[in-house]
Amino acid sequence: MALDLARWQFGVITVYHFLFVPLTIGLSLLVAMMQTAWVRTGDERWLRMTKFWGKLFLINFAMGVVTGIVQEFQFGMNWSDYSRFVGDIFGAPLAIEGLLAFFLESTFLGLWIFGWGRLSPRVHLATIWLAAIGTVLSAYFILAANSWMQHPVGSVVNPVTGRAELTDFGAVLTNSTAVGAFTHTITAAFLSAGMFMLGISAWHLARKNETRVFRSSLRMALVTVLVAGVGVVVTGDLQAKLMTEQQPMKMAAAEALWTTSSPASFSLFTIGSLDGSQEVWSVRVPKVLSFMATGDPEGTVEGINDVQRDSEARFGPGDYTPNVPIAYWTFRVMVGFGALALLVALAGAWLQRGGRVPASRWFTYAALAGIGFPVVANSVGWIFTEMGRQPWVVYGTLRTADGVSPSVGPASVATSMIVFTLLYGVLAVVEVTLLVRYARKGPDPLPPPDEAAPSEDAPRPLAVAY
Amino acid sequence: MFGLALTDIWFLLIALLWTGYFVLEGFDFGVGALLGVLGRDETDRRRVVNTIGPLWDGNEVWLIVAGGATFAAFPEWYASLFSGFYLALLIVLVALIGRGVAFEYRGKVDDDRWRRRWDAVIIGCSAVPALLWGVAFANIVAGVPLDADHEYTGTFVTLLTPYALLGGLTTLLVFLVHGAVFVSLKTDGDLRLRAHRLALRLGLVAVPVAGGFLVWTQLAHGKGWTLVSVALAAGALVGAVLLVGRGREGWAFTLTAVTIVATTVTLFGSLYPDVLPSSTDPAGTLTTTNAASTPYTLGIMTWVALAVTPIVLAYQAWSYWVFRRRLTRDDIPAATGLPPREPVVRQ
Incomplete structure (x- = not known):
């Protein structure tokens, strides 16, 4: 009971926190680029963009910061046995994240x-760049910590202490899983920030508001989404191959592949029996799963039943299969919404060709809805990563059920x-x-320039204050 | 390293992180909690909030790093403490979330009702953790019920002992004085004078309360040498109260900071070499050795801390230097928030 509640809580709190994180990472760097363009060119359009997107970035950033504190505390609060078991390894990147990244981010912001x-x-x-670098550094250290849970390297279990x-x-820092997760997460963060800018810019352009500012914003958003989108696909592919090798059960569950197949097909859509173990009807593309998982269209992909048997031989009797329907559908929703976001951006790129302003109603609606596409993809992507690892909290090493706090009751x-x-x-x-x-309000007009430098003692309010 | 055991180095570093946290976030808790008393009109309320505007978030990172360092260096301590103090920490978390959002959002809508709500959040969510951190640390020093597996066996109410409540009142009052002195240091005119008077009045209550807590700590848990830090803490607080009344805010603020440093040193000094004593089963007591990570992990962490901490201190000090000026009423720009309601005209 306490275990189920603690797992639900981890899911709710972490998914919620991660609604804000990709936007923080992506927008901080994009705003830094806008401000760089302003300092370089002196073109006021960039200054107004910096201030407008900077304000939205800060409204979002506040939520990311305050929900982040809970993340650090909840390991000890709800998962004390996990903390005792992993502290020697997991704590270090967390502490370094604070020291190296959070100080940088908060002070310079x-x-x-x-x-x-x-x-x-x-x-x-320089201050916005340092803050943005802080957000990227923090992503690396926390993903290195998480990747150790997916693929524990650089560590042993001490038989005396059981830790x-x-x-x-x-x-731990150069774990291939961490490299895959970091590149995938950062590109996804840019994709999220790009779609955010795209939706809002399209909405204003359709109303012919501030066309100069929002045309530049639209172009910046489109370039970001298209470049980041390619990055997301490439790094996602890299991750799929690592996952096949390191966590074969997760890959098998992602496809609901019960028996080992070579070649293995990829189903776009499946209706299965209620417990997910029987396929009733599906739409399949031959050989795609083999290619995704191994790079070879004829490659062998292990099935759930076989991994389950191997796991029983290695770890003793028990159920080593994650929730298959959840793994199957979260994987598809992630890929699907990522692809939808790219489609919207491709349409936008076509509609604004040769200096046109995309004004069609359906594109505006699609772009606005598109703000949510990466948010959905990010969330289900993490749900897949974490639930696909079950019953393990540290893969092959510590079960989730053994990590929960013994002294914290369900109440x-x-x-x-x-x-x-x-x-x-x-x-x-x-x-x-x-x-x-x-x-909706759009960018503010710039304040009138200080005419004839006022004398030293004339009242001159702060440029920005709470 | 340096003739000290790695576990002792990390005990010192964690004490340093908590000290930094209490000195820095201590004043922004105080400033937040006194917002209602000091800010008589909207311009002054904004002045009060803006004294800590650019600083509070950087101050809070000291807590995040203290938590992370405890996890990395003393996983058993982190695990027993955070699961044991569950509901207390839940309240602290809610408060830290509330005030962080309130600082950012209070000016986002130009509406008195909106601002009054967020002001109430700032006041409450600053006062509550200021109190609870004292309760928590008094419990850490005095010991809590832990079984042989280092698991906490008490409840939330177990933590509310008279000694712990006195500790909570101490941190609350000392942080309030620290915050009032900070406002007087960072503003001018009438607000500055009101902050003086408030610091003085709060100080008159804080001196006996903090003095009582420090003496109790010394008698029940102290070591020989902690007498020095107890005397320093109490003396500095008296000095701060005397100086703030004479307009020597810089010195007064230095002295309230010394009070907080010396109080934290007293608490950690009394605790050592335990990190979380058990009040029920001596086998449950966690110490710097039985709670620690491996020497390999502690060694890596030590090098990282030695390399990075000076840089962090340098740029954080620089940010304090950049925002060193007193805020006058003329400094506060016109409100930039959205109008109270959605515009009626739609396209």
Whole structure:
């Protein structure tokens, strides 16, 4: 009971946190680029873009920061036995993330927000870049920690203490799984930020608001989405091959492939029996799964029953199969919504060719809906990654059921679950309302330039304040 | 390394991180909690909030790093503490979420009702963790019921002992004084004078409460040398209260910071070499050795900390330097928030 509640809570809190993270990472870098363009060219259009997208970025950033604190605390709160088991390895990247990345991000973002008019343009530009670098660094360290859970390297389990111990920190940081997860996550973050900009820009362009600002924004968004989209596909492919090798059960569950096949087909759509173990009807593409998983269209992909048998031989009797329908559908929804986002961007690229302004109603609606596509793909992607690893919390090493806090009863977990759900629900409404209203309002006019430099003691308010 | 055991180095570093957290977030908790008392009109409320505007988020990272460092260096401590203090930490988390969002969002809509709501969030969500951190650390020093597996066997109410509540009142009052002194240091005119008077009045309550807590700590848990830090903490607090009344805010703020440093040193000094004593089963007590990670992990972490911490301190100090100026009423720009309601005209 406490275990199920703790798992639900981890899912709710983590998916919620990750609604904001990709936008933070992607937008911080895109805003830094806009400001760079402004400092380089002096073109006011870039300054207005920096301020407009910067404001939306900050509304989103606040939520990412405050929900991030919960992430660090909940390992100890709900998963104390997990923390005892993995602390020697998992704690280090977490601590380094704070020291190296969060200080950088928070301090320099404070300087960026309040530094307008106080810092020289170049120093002020440097602050947003440093904050953006902080967001990317934090992604690397937390993904290295998560990747160790997917593919534990550089560590042994000490038979005396029964705990995992670090033997090679370099191996944890250069884990192939971490490289795959990091590149996939960062490209997905750019794709998310690009779709966010695309939707809002398309909406304003359809109304002929601030055409100069939003045409540039649209083009920047389209380039971002198309480049990032290629990156997402390439890194996703890399990850699929790593997953086949490192977590064959997850790959088999993603396809609901019960028996080992060579070549294996990929189903676009399946209707199965209620427990997911029998296929009733499906639409299949031959050899695609073999190619995705191994790079060879004739390659062998292990089936769930075979991995289950192997796992029983290795780890003893037990159920080593994750929830197959969830793995199967989250995988498809992730790929599908990622592809839909790319389609919207391709349509946008076509509609704005040769200086045209895309004004068709259906494109505006598609672009607005498109803001949500990467959000869905990101969320189900993580649900797939984490649920596809079950019953393990550290793959092949520690079961999720053995990680939960023994001293925390179901009443406590239920209390925190209710509190967080209510709080997060209210904050989501506030945040989305603010984002929508500020997005609709469009960029502010620039303040009139300081004429004839006022004397030193004349009152001159701060450029930015809470 | 340096003639110290790695486990001792990490005990010191974690003490340092908590000290930094309490000194820095201590004043922004105080400033937030006093927002209603000090801010008589909207311009002054914005002045109060803006004294900590660029700083509070960087201050809070000290907590994140303290938590992460505890996880990495003393996993058993992290696991027992965070699962044991479950509901207390839940309240702290809710408060930190509330105030963080409130700072960012209070000015986003130009509407008095909107701002009043967020102000209430800032005040409550600053005062509550200021109190709870004292309760938590008093419990850590005094010990909590832990079984032989280092699992907490008490409830939330177990944590509310008289000693712990006195510890909570101490951090709350000291942070309030620290925050009031900070406002007087960063503003001018009438607001500055009101902050003086408030610091003085709060100080008169804080001195006996903090003094009582420090003496209790020394008598029940202290070591010989912690007498020095107890005396320093109490003396600095008295000095701060005396100086703030004479307009010497810089010195007063230094002294409230010294009070917080010396109090934290007293607590960690009294705790050492335990990190979480068991009040029920001596076998359950966690120490710097039985809670620690392997020497390999601690060694790597030590090098990272040595390389990165000076850089962090340098740029964070620089950010304080950039925002060193006092905020006058003329500094506060016109409100830039959205109008209260959605525009009626739609396209």
